[in-house]
Amino acid sequence: MHVPFLDLKAQYSALEKPIQDAVDRVLRSCAFASGPEVEAFEKMFAAYCESDHAVGVSSGTAALELLLRAHDIGPGDEVITVANTFFATAEAISLVGATPVLVDARESDALMDPARLDAAITKNTKAIIPVHLYGQPADMDAVLDVAKASDILVIEDSCQAHGARYKGSRAGSLADAGAFSFYPGKNLGAYGEGGAVTTSNADIAERVRQLRDHGSPKKYEHAVIGRNDRMDELQGAILQVKLQHLDAWNEARRSHANSYRDRLEGHVALLEEQRDRESVYHLFIARVPNRESVQGALRDAGIATGIHYPIPIHLQPAYGGTDLGRFPVSEALASDILSLPMFPELTEEQISYVAETLRAVV
Ligand SMILES: Cc1ncc(COP(=O)(O)O)c(C=O)c1O
Known part of the structure; x- marks a missing residue:
């Protein structure tokens, strides 16, 4: 797939x-x-x-x-x-x-x-x-x-x-x-x-x-x-x-996020959706310590992923890029976040395939 x-x-x-x-x-x-x-x-x-x-x-x-x-x-x-x-x-x-x-x-x-x-x-x-x-x-x-x-x-x-x-x-x-x-x-x-x-x-x-x-x-x-x-x-x-279609698209994204959560929680670290918020899941983020090999294995299985973002602002060359250690949480995120496929037209079958493959390689 x-x-x-x-x-x-x-x-x-x-x-x-x-x-x-x-x-x-x-x-x-x-x-x-x-x-x-x-x-x-x-x-x-x-x-x-x-x-x-x-x-x-x-x-x-x-x-x-x-x-x-x-x-x-x-x-x-x-x-x-x-x-x-x-x-x-x-x-x-x-x-x-x-x-x-x-x-x-x-x-x-x-x-x-x-x-x-x-x-x-x-x-x-x-x-x-x-x-x-x-x-x-x-x-x-x-x-x-x-x-x-x-x-x-x-x-x-x-x-x-x-x-x-x-x-x-x-x-x-x-x-x-x-x-x-x-x-x-x-x-x-x-x-x-x-x-x-x-x-x-x-x-x-x-x-x-x-x-x-x-x-x-x-x-x-x-x-x-x-x-x-x-x-x-x-x-x-x-x-x-x-x-005119944005609410329906956002609803679909939220439903896909729930499906990912049902399949991944307890197996893969995910970001929390806070109780008082309604995220519109522009991106769905998993945290994987062995990101490079996981991303490669997903790619081999036909699954495209992204990283948002691999370099925090203080480490960007445009801002000097030398302040390693200054913002440890952002630095940890930059090293292990992985964005999974997310768009309204994603099917349940695709979500299940992504989640199963990820669980097997993480
Ligand atoms: C968080 C954030 N801020 C600012 C921007 C800048 O928007 P644009 O690419 O339309 O200039 C983007 C878009 O990529 C973004 O994701």
């Missing part, structure tokens, strides 16, 4: 007609830059995230960067995030000229450890970016408590958590603002690059709208130096179609 890590073609064949209609509509209009399709998607996505505003941008990285800039965060400022994340979380902080300050992840769920935040805060700290990694919201009450005590902004990196819930509320509505990525492999993926900011702060939404469009409040008038970080109309039209 062959089990791909991700199967975007299966999703496209189910939606071929409405997607082609949406693409055709944009091509016929010949309006390609941000316009009515993006606006319609923004309204839908804000409602979906239970947030007052959504602003479509060119990527998740742009969403993070523009949010930091909209809050005037820049050189001399520090922004706290977690060592176990995708590079772009820290990169966005560096892109605005601020300094990323890292804290370790925690063992149970591999997410930001809020117990480490107090020690990381200085007089220069302006924001905290918890990351809802793998689809599970971070421990937001604990993060927000620390932030409130020091009057610090909280931006959710929701790039892997479209539709996830924390105590009943959606990712992206839990703090001052949220940043989403629509990279094609995400739970809600564009057919190209894309991202969005969510916030219930009308001023910040307006600032992000200007910043994504050359700092322009109206055509050919430029209030500030911005960027060209607009979402394009093709992505806006395609995402409107796909958003």
